[in-house]
Amino acid sequence: DQQVKQNSPSLSVQEGRISILNCDYTNSMFDYFLWYKKYPAEGPTFLISISSIKDKNEDGRFTVFLNKSAKHLSLHIVPSQPGDSAVYFCAAIRTGNQFYFGTGTSLTVIP
Amino acid sequence: DADVTQTPRNRITKTGKRIMLECSQTKGHDRMYWYRQDPGLGLQLIYYSFDVKDINKGEISDGYSVSRQAQAKFSLSLESAIPNQTALYFCATSEGDGREQETQYFGPGTRLLVL
Numbered sequence: 001d002q003q004v005k006q007n008s009p010s011l012s013v014q015e016g017r018i019s020i021l022n023c024d025y026t027n028s029m030f031d032y033f034l035w036y037k038k039y040p041a042e043g044p045t046f047l048i049s050i051s052s053i054k055d056k057n058e059d060g061r062f063t064v065f066l067n068k069s070a071k072h073l074s075l076h077i078v079p080s081q082p083g084d085s086a087v088y089f090c091a092a093i094r095t096g097n098q099f100y101f102g103t104g105t106s107l108t109v110i111p
Numbered sequence: 112d113a114d115v116t117q118t119p120r121n122r123i124t125k126t127g128k129r130i131m132l133e134c135s136q137t138k139g140h141d142r143m144y145w146y147r148q149d150p151g152l153g154l155q156l157i158y159y160s161f162d163v164k165d166i167n168k169g170e171i172s173d174g175y176s177v178s179r180q181a182q183a184k185f186s187l188s189l190e191s192a193i194p195n196q197t198a199l200y201f202c203a204t205s206e207g208d209g210r211e212q213e214t215q216y217f218g219p220g221t222r223l224l225v226l
Contacts, residue, residue: 103153
C-alpha cells in the first residue's frame with residue numbers, strides 16, 4: 001500500500017517559469033515531509049523539508065507547501081532552470097520511524 | 112571523499128548466484144537503510160537498521176538478507192539472485208535522534224543486472 005503518492009510521473013516546464021510538483025499521502029501520523037532530488041547515476045540528495053506544524057517553508061528558489069487537511073504537499077521552483085532537470089521524490093516520516101518515498105516525478109526544464 | 116559509499120557500483124550476475132552489496136558511511140550515523148528503485152515504483156525499503164543490534168524488515172524483504180557488521184557498515188545479500196531483482200539499489204543513513212531536521216543521506220547506488 002503506497003502511503004506517499006506522486007501522481008505525475010513527468011513534468012516539462014519552460015526555463016524561467018514556475019515548476020509545481022505534487023505529492024499526496026494517506027497516513028495522518030506523518031509529521032515531517034521532505035523533497036529529494038535525483039540526477040542520473042547519483043543517489044537522491046536532500047532538497048527541502050517541512051514540519052507538520054508549518055504550512056510553508058522557503059529556501060531560495062524552492063518552496064514547499066503543506067496542506068494537512070488535504071494530506072497534500074507541493075514543491076514550487078521559481079524560476080525554473082535547466083539544472084533543475086532531475087527526478088524529484090517526496091518523502092514522509094513519523095519522527096523516529098522509517099521514511100516512505102513517493103514514486104518520483106521527472107522534471108524537464110526546457111531552455 | 113563521499114560520506115556514503117557503495118560497492119560495487121555495477122554488477123552483472125546469473126540467476127541462482129549469491130551476491131553481496133556493501134555500504135559504508137563516515138557520517139557516524141546510527142541508522143542505515145537499503146532501498147531498491149524500479150522504474151515507476153520509486154524507492155522501496157528492503158531492510159533498515161536503527162543501530163548495530165537492530166535489524167528490521169522493510170516493505171520488500173523477501174529474497175534479501177542484511178548484516179550490520181559495525182555502525183559504519185551495512186551489507187545487503189541476495190542469497191539466490193533472480194531476474195526480477197534487477198534494479199538500482201541505494202544505501203542510506205540518518206542520524207536518528209528524532210530531531211525535526213532528520214533527513215537521509217544516500218549513496219551513489221549499485222546497478223544490478225540478474226541474467
